[in-house]
Amino acid sequence: MNWRRLSVMRPRAWLAARRGWRHRLYLVLAGGLSALSMAPLHFWPALMVGLCVFLWSLDGARRTDRPVRSALLRGFLFGFGLFLAGTFWIAFAFITRGPGYGALVPVALPGFAALLAIFWGLAGLLYVRLAQRSEWRVLVFAAVITLTEGVRGHLFGGLPWNLPAYTWSAGGLISQSAAWAGVYGLTFLTVYMLASPAVALGSRFRLTRLMPLMSAAILALILACFGALRLSAMPEGEQPDVRIRLVEAGLSQSEKWGPGGGEISRDRYLDLTAEAGLDTVTHVVWPEGALPIFMLEDGDTLGRIAQTLDQGQILMAGVNRRARLEDGYAYYNALAVMRFSSGSPRIEGLYDKVRLTPFGEMVPMSWLLRLIGFDEFTRYQFTPGPAPSVLTPTGAPPVLPLICYEAIFPG
Template sequence: MTRHAWYSPGRLRTRIAAASGWRLALLLFTGGALSALAMAPVFAWPILIATLALLLWTVDGARRRPKPLRAAFLRGFLFGFGYFLAGMFWLAYAFINRGPEYIPLIPFAVPALAALLAAFWGGAMVAYALLAQRSEWRVLVFAVCIAVFEWLRGHMFGGLPWNLPAYAWPAGGAISQTASWFGVYGLTLLTILTLVSPAVAVGPVFNLKRTMPAMGGIAILLIMFTFGALRLQQPEPGLEPGVRFRIVQSALTQGEKWSANGALLARDRYLDLTASPGLDEVTHVLWPEGALPIYMLEDGATLSLIGEIFADDQVLMAGISRRVVGQEDETYYNSLAVLRYHSGTPRIVGLYDKVLLAPFGESIPFSGLLSAIGFAEFARLQYTPGAGPFVMDLPGAPPVMPLICYEGIFPGFVRAGAPRPAWLFNLSNDAWFGETSGPRQHVNQARYRSIETGLPMIRSASRGVSGVIDAFGRMPVAILPGSDGAHDVDLPRPIGAPLYAFWGDWLFWIISGLVIAGIILQRRKVVGRYLKIPTLNR
């Protein structure tokens, strides 16, 4: 074989489709890992054109194996395992920051989570192998299968819709505006379809018919870009009058906060930053999730010190840990407390308990097994979920929907609150994840909630990206990780609710359902052969 023949696109596709053994496993794992570069903060989305082609070609090859469905699952799983392990490696920092006794869990917990998420990509490739026709339009089935299984990943077992393919587009940009119609799952479908479509144009000789999906993909990208660019030309909705927020951002690390004198250090730092000049012009002070490593509502001295610097009717919105002591046990909550001060005395005017708890951080999967192998203390430290999302009435500000930490990555959760709020408040403690890509991925995903709902967001994230997000997902004020200070910002107004705010994922499901139904009707004999479904003789 000549060197030229190896690098010809058609021969390369044939060789990849026929690959097997450890070389194939390494190729798929590496392709998945490289795909993580499409996410924040790199946003190297063109790499998905190559890596998705790799996945498509290898699964096409699996369909010619003696056990095609098993081969398809393994290939999708290996690709997904590389993708999630590379894209979520930063979870290891949470175990390191929690203490040396938790470090031995890293080789088990992080790969186990990546494997669980990768199983959905394996399932998607099984569905593709089962349903796809032989024509070049099989890319449509490929995109729908991945998007449907990504929806399942975002909902089953509590859901973890982290690093959906749609997030390859920076929030606030033109293409991201497509989520205002279809949501991130619909945008995931369109992203996969447009970026994988060139793969079927590759062949030994030029064939105009094979280029049709690629040309269709380019047309879809142009339509999305044009729609988004026009949407971003809408007039600015303006600012809410009489509302001025102070976002307090501390550069304290988790190690400093949880050191021997960490509680006093954190309290003094937040009090000093809160009392920075200009406080008298502020209506609401915002502290992030887990600002102080204490049960603040039980600490009279801390509440008194806050009262000394607050004027009458000023409001503190702070992320806190709280506990309810019963006769036999204690219940712990990750909460947002809204305190209104008058004559130095606080009154709780709002309280929200986090509903969606982070696995291994706030809820412990397989806690019984962990206790049995010697991690009983680790398994015991669990929060209790709150009753559900709701819209909170605030003194001196429009109604708000709180989102604590990764609640902001769930589109359906944001839509669950009723009536419609005027803004979203996302508070987080991204200090757990160090100087990694995790906090950047987090803020990009949270910004999509503003695009989907037409609501502005104020974000307060300890050692994460804080600031102001407008109703289009743009971030006119961005406070970078590691900064230390008080930042006074105004609240943008919402815009009219976009289509997704009314329909949710229904448009996505209508499109996916039509594609799947059409393919099943076309391929009923093939489906029947795999599933042993009798077909009518004509």
């Protein structure tokens, strides 16, 4: 068999033949494709293809006149595609604020993706500087990506969004490895396993090229077996005396925030909460920001809830709350644990969200926007809570609240 003539086995050479804007476009597309490996699809082959294209491109950067600068740009372009596709949801934070804010999407979304892409650019730079011309260079590739992703996850409070480790669905076999390796250890293993095919393909067939791929396959099998054993050994954890009712109204943003949205949302949640079987329920959970009002200040709403939960049930509700300051209010995205006895609410626990979502709940570098006169865009944002805290609802095990994207932070 003439391996040299099988162009399908030489994708690296094909990519290297693409010059100028075409090569840059393919890198952005490869990054965007990689985003399909994240929730909710978890299609890991997409990340494998993307990482292989990225590695081949960095190998090609070595042959340019300015390899370091070329690698920095190539890493940035790949990361830009990855985060442009993976952070599209930021656009909805602007659109739902009103017509005037939607105009900022074409600036904010690419700008945010570009900021995060810098770290992938640094990974490309480090790879070209450190990697040897060996089949095992994929280890360096995995190491530098893990390093720069770790920096991204901690610098300025961190934003570990769409780490390569998150390609494995939570609770699945491979994800169990995070129990001993941590999310960054699993990131290293993920990049190594999925990028190994890149070094197996070349212009000439050599058995040594297959060694990283074979070791990656064995590693994946070991991780899957470990995950299966760990899951089989997990205790059931069921508490027969606790029965939880999860309530989600499924209202659109226009219904929720439009005229009369407070009453519509309240009535919908109360109707769902009061459905048949409530007498057997011990705890009711409403989601983040369930009602578009300051529920803890609304006596009518609290009275209606007390009428519904008249058998001592605990309500754990995501609420927006505010605290008065000398010059106005501080606003918090919170979880309130309430018990209704004798018709009056008693707050058993309160957690204020610590890590706020950029652009949705807070505006990054808002001090700079205020300095240049854009106070309007920073006026309404949440204040972070002091620290994570464990709540102990009556009749239930201790709870560590994680609101929205707080769940992506390891530890």
